[in-house]
Amino acid sequence: MRTEEYNKHKILLQHLKSLLLLIILPLLLLGTLSIIVTQAYIKDEVNKNNLTILKQASQQMDLIISELETLSFSFSKNSNMIVALKNVFNKKELTYVDHKLFTTIKSYIDSTSHIKPYVHSLYIYYDNSNNRLISSGDMGLTSLDAYYDYAWYEGYLKEKSAKGVRSELRELQRYPSSRPESILTIYNNLFTINPAEADGIIVLNIKPDYIKDLKDSTVSYPDQGLIIVNESHEPVISYKLASEINKQDISSFLNNDQNFFSYTKSENKYTVSKYVSSQYGWTYISVIPNQSLYAVPFRLLHISVTLIVVCLIMGLLLALYMTRNNYLNFLKLVKILESAQSGQLLPTDLTKVKDEHSYLIRSMIKTFLEQNYLKMQLSERKYKIKVMELLALQSQINPHFLYNTLHTISWKAIALTKKPNEVSEMIDNLSIILKYAISNSSETVPLEEELYYTQCYLNIQLVRYHNKFKVNWRCDEDILHIHVMKLLLQPLIENSIYHGIKEKEVFGTISIKIVKDHSFLKIWLVDDGLGMKPETLKAIREKLKHGEDSLTNEHIGLYNVHKRLVLMYGDEHYGIRIKSKYNKGTAIYMRIPIPVTTMLLP
Numbered sequence: 001m002r003t004e005e006y007n008k009h010k011i012l013l014q015h016l017k018s019l020l021l022l023i024i025l026p027l028l029l030l031g032t033l034s035i036i037v038t039q040a041y042i043k044d045e046v047n048k049n050n051l052t053i054l055k056q057a058s059q060q061m062d063l064i065i066s067e068l069e070t071l072s073f074s075f076s077k078n079s080n081m082i083v084a085l086k087n088v089f090n091k092k093e094l095t096y097v098d099h100k101l102f103t104t105i106k107s108y109i110d111s112t113s114h115i116k117p118y119v120h121s122l123y124i125y126y127d128n129s130n131n132r133l134i135s136s137g138d139m140g141l142t143s144l145d146a147y148y149d150y151a152w153y154e155g156y157l158k159e160k161s162a163k164g165v166r167s168e169l170r171e172l173q174r175y176p177s178s179r180p181e182s183i184l185t186i187y188n189n190l191f192t193i194n195p196a197e198a199d200g201i202i203v204l205n206i207k208p209d210y211i212k213d214l215k216d217s218t219v220s221y222p223d224q225g226l227i228i229v230n231e232s233h234e235p236v237i238s239y240k241l242a243s244e245i246n247k248q249d250i251s252s253f254l255n256n257d258q259n260f261f262s263y264t265k266s267e268n269k270y271t272v273s274k275y276v277s278s279q280y281g282w283t284y285i286s287v288i289p290n291q292s293l294y295a296v297p298f299r300l301l302h303i304s305v306t307l308i309v310v311c312l313i314m315g316l317l318l319a320l321y322m323t324r325n326n327y328l329n330f331l332k333l334v335k336i337l338e339s340a341q342s343g344q345l346l347p348t349d350l351t352k353v354k355d356e357h358s359y360l361i362r363s364m365i366k367t368f369l370e371q372n373y374l375k376m377q378l379s380e381r382k383y384k385i386k387v388m389e390l391l392a393l394q395s396q397i398n399p400h401f402l403y404n405t406l407h408t409i410s411w412k413a414i415a416l417t418k419k420p421n422e423v424s425e426m427i428d429n430l431s432i433i434l435k436y437a438i439s440n441s442s443e444t445v446p447l448e449e450e451l452y453y454t455q456c457y458l459n460i461q462l463v464r465y466h467n468k469f470k471v472n473w474r475c476d477e478d479i480l481h482i483h484v485m486k487l488l489l490q491p492l493i494e495n496s497i498y499h500g501i502k503e504k505e506v507f508g509t510i511s512i513k514i515v516k517d518h519s520f521l522k523i524w525l526v527d528d529g530l531g532m533k534p535e536t537l538k539a540i541r542e543k544l545k546h547g548e549d550s551l552t553n554e555h556i557g558l559y560n561v562h563k564r565l566v567l568m569y570g571d572e573h574y575g576i577r578i579k580s581k582y583n584k585g586t587a588i589y590m591r592i593p594i595p596v597t598t599m600l601l602p
Helices: 008-077 079-090 096-114 152-158 208-215 247-255 295-342 356-392 399-417 422-438 447-464 490-504 534-546 556-569
Strands: 119-126 132-135 140-143 165-172 181-190 200-206 225-229 235-239 260-265 268-276 283-289 444-446 469-475 483-485 508-517 520-527 576-581 585-593
Touching: 008 079, 008 165, 008 181, 008 200, 008 225, 008 260, 008 268, 008 283, 079 096, 079 119, 079 132, 096 132, 096 140, 119 152, 152 181, 152 200, 165 235, 181 208, 200 208, 208 235, 225 247, 247 260, 247 268, 247 283, 422 447, 444 447, 447 469, 447 483, 447 490, 469 490, 483 556, 490 508, 490 520, 490 556, 490 585, 534 556, 534 576, 556 576, 556 585
Parallel strands: 469 508
Antiparallel strands: 119 132, 119 200, 132 140, 165 181, 181 200, 225 235, 225 283, 260 268, 268 283, 444 483, 508 520, 520 585, 576 585
């Protein structure tokens, strides 16, 4: 073979055609599929986003209205508060006791309204000879004649038989020289004497501008308009709505049976989404100009086309470069073969030839370095996950909300019997445990504190199971100051009750022993419950040893404490050791190091 037999221009063109086809076809297919997918699914995605936004708006308004209903319940069912407030309204001169009661009620109203940034003002009115009402803020106790906002009173007189929540959009002007402000007012009649006719009302004035500000963080498109329509089909809040959309258009939106549809007004097209609250009957409407809606896809299309052109140009240059190099390398190989066939010396530029081996070596080195870097990142991520996991093990819902709710329920329970009762005591114990759990979960606490909150948990369980079991404690006083991990005993006791004592269905005993041994605390927890069969015990030991998450659905107390001990002290030896015999009981043993700071204390 001779190099003269090859047409380098023909080979160059063949390589160019192959490379360009490999570049052009995928780009064309990608661009075409992108356009088709965008056009096919954009409406569904917009509908899903709008539905999410409208549901969020509905949830916010439903929460506001439900809070008003809760307040209304207090002022229509709490006889002590009703009688006290009516006396204040009807008396011409107030006694010291009246002033004290009024101050208490006023503080309750102010605390309810001031903590809500969307509340403008709150009125409570009962029919009285002095036409008095109580208002949140500086006004306090005042009369309708002296108060700047009295327009709602006429509506109250006309709607005394109305039940449920009513609302309207009003204009308030505090002073003749001040600028009027828009207020969304929600009414709820109070029925304290006659269930057919109200003798009082709660008026909640809301700042629509605050609710509009909340929507700035939820809307997906810059020109997206939102409309909130109340139970009377009156628009009460409009946000970024196009100027040409009026009440007639909103009525058309409400009368449309579809929840997602297109609307044309003055040659401008809009995409409308609608959501109706099942709780209060309010309607939430999203209106997006199509010009704004499709701006992002069009922009993406232009960017995609630009990228395709750039890629074609770069691909063409790359193809020319690679084809030229391949052709030159091919010529060098041909020269080597021709030289070998003819018995001539190899070409002097042989060392300049770059083959695939050097490329593979570089690729392997690069892959090796990248894998090592990824391993370092993975190790760092695992460490962060362990830290985060330690903080997350004790709470899976919003515990602050649950603690505050339990505290409120406890006071309600006491109010029903006028004194502490078994229900309020259980709730207090549960509140104490929850407050203990939601405090800094990464800190350690004195053993005495851990034992106290464990006893609160036992008080609850003893009531639940009607003293079906007893607990024997053995713990020396000289170790109560030693710091231990929070929630160390409660999950294990819970495991003994649910999987041991409860299953055996006879009176049971749980024995807890805590002693100090040099620089360690040794803890035993033994119950005479049902125990475990050998195969079950073996499976649990294996899962504890390998840290499998399958225990999270059963024996969660064992897994929780074991995993937190290992994470906190960094050694498997500080985890749980467990022994059990079927129909005899279960014994759990732990050994944890005593912190140096607490070892130095007496």
